[in-house]
Amino acid sequence: MRRGLLGRVLGEHPVGAVFVTPYVVFLAAVFAYPLGFAVYMSFHDYFFTAPGAIVERPFVGFDNYVTVLSDPAVRRAFWNVLVFLVINVPLTVVLALGLANALNAAIRWRTFFRVSYYVPYVTASVAVVGVWLFLFNSNGLVNSVLGPLAPDPSWLVNSKLAMPTVAIYVTWKQLGFFILLYLAALQNVSKDLYEAAAMDGADKWKSFWNVTVPGVRPATTLVVLLATVTGANLFTEPYLLTGGGGPDGASASPVLVMYQKGIEQGNPDIGSAIGVLLVIAVLALALIERRFVGREES
Template identity: 75%
Template sequence: MRTLLGRHPIGLVFIAPYVVFLAAIFAYPLGIAVYMSFYDWFFAAPGAKVDRPFVGFDNYVAVFQDPAVLRSFLNIAIFLVINVPLTVGLSLVLATALNAAIPFRTFFRVSFYVPYVTASVAVVGVWLFLFNSDGLVNNVLGGLAPEPSWLVNSGLTMPLIAVYVTWKQLGFFILLYLAALQNVPKELYESAAVDGASRIRSFWTVTVPGVRPATTLVVLLATITGANLFTEPYLLTGGGGPDGASASPVLVMYQKGIEQGHAGVGAAIGMVLVIVVLVISLINRYLLERD
């Protein structure tokens, strides 16, 4: 029993509510999605008995043969290449600055965190005001403004969304790094200063290695949340425009499964996305945690 339950079985009582939460909110829907992906599934009225034939891997074949789905995975790859390094670099540098004794430090900490807790619809409205064809940014740039404009330009829309998401979520990742910086011994900075290291040198040789576990967490969270991108392209570009240049896999999954009624195909897209994110996360963890 001790081997099965551990030395303190009472701990199972404390974790039971979260286990139930995970099972109900994540495990059960994931199992249903796996089941749906192998059937010609469509939604029907509650209580209605309809035939949903087994189709095997046909939904997965349809996923890999659909140009819109393949384009969405390419879009999210572009997004992650921009968003993840930008998130890690900016949040670490800003957290280091905000961890120092600077004037108005509390004000700056709150300022960076406010966009993260602000409703996406409200913040998207501000960015539409800035980057519309007749928005503030184009008016300031004048003849230097891109043509077509930012959100209707197939080459600029996904990088702009990546910058937007980086800015909006930056406060959360700064908070993670601020917590990690409290565990870096101050003696290491003092030793580096005695050895003649500059602030930049101390940053690279003391701060960066000292917060490596936090960096692993930031990379994993940024990758997972970025791969599940939906709200931003849906609101900023009116559903993945122009011509699917900003469509994400989750957005295409919504369009296929909900709007077009091909729930089996939508579930298959979700399963492919889960596998891709899992592989990327494992690679990131291996690269960041190795000696």
């Protein structure tokens, strides 16, 4: 029985377990252990001490979670990231699929355009943020072009426009990666389907809607999930673009608030509670998206 159980665990080719083990160790060390330790901290009165100091950190139950959920700054941060996802995820899917479909066609300078869309994704955020600050500050290029139509206060210091501006920036910066995913998926859509659609009298739009969109549905599910997870972990963009979530927390994200409360204010137990709630919220949202976006894959 022991051999049978070991055989089921290792499979027909046990050597595969040898190659998988380093990755399993990596996941345990980088993801599983920190998450488990965060859950532990969230249920205790945890605080930083000098190295080697032995102090009591009493169990406090759900007190940290009550504190987090009653904090207006935390509730607003979760609302902000929801606004961000509502803008970012659909915009990412539509633009990435549309541009990938265009770049998959036989057009001039196709390689140049593919590289151009991918460059912002691999460029350091600090460098790209500097360009966007130049474009969207009060005296920036965008306001100069808009003239009297420019918002007042300006984009990044406007409580209603700060988070949408951050969402558009993130969409633009990460678009190249998602275009690459769709380009790979488009290679698996049979050309025979397009020929059959053309024979049935379908124009380009109907072919796109009835052949391309269903053909890349698995990629769409992946894009939606990745955009949701990366968006929920938003930190660098509001930290750099709006000076730490301004104005007055209008662009603060849960990860940014977690950093502020856990590191800057020295309350790692509160920060851990925010992180655990964020993980639960993202998992729930991902399951909902997987159910609805990928429902026709099975």
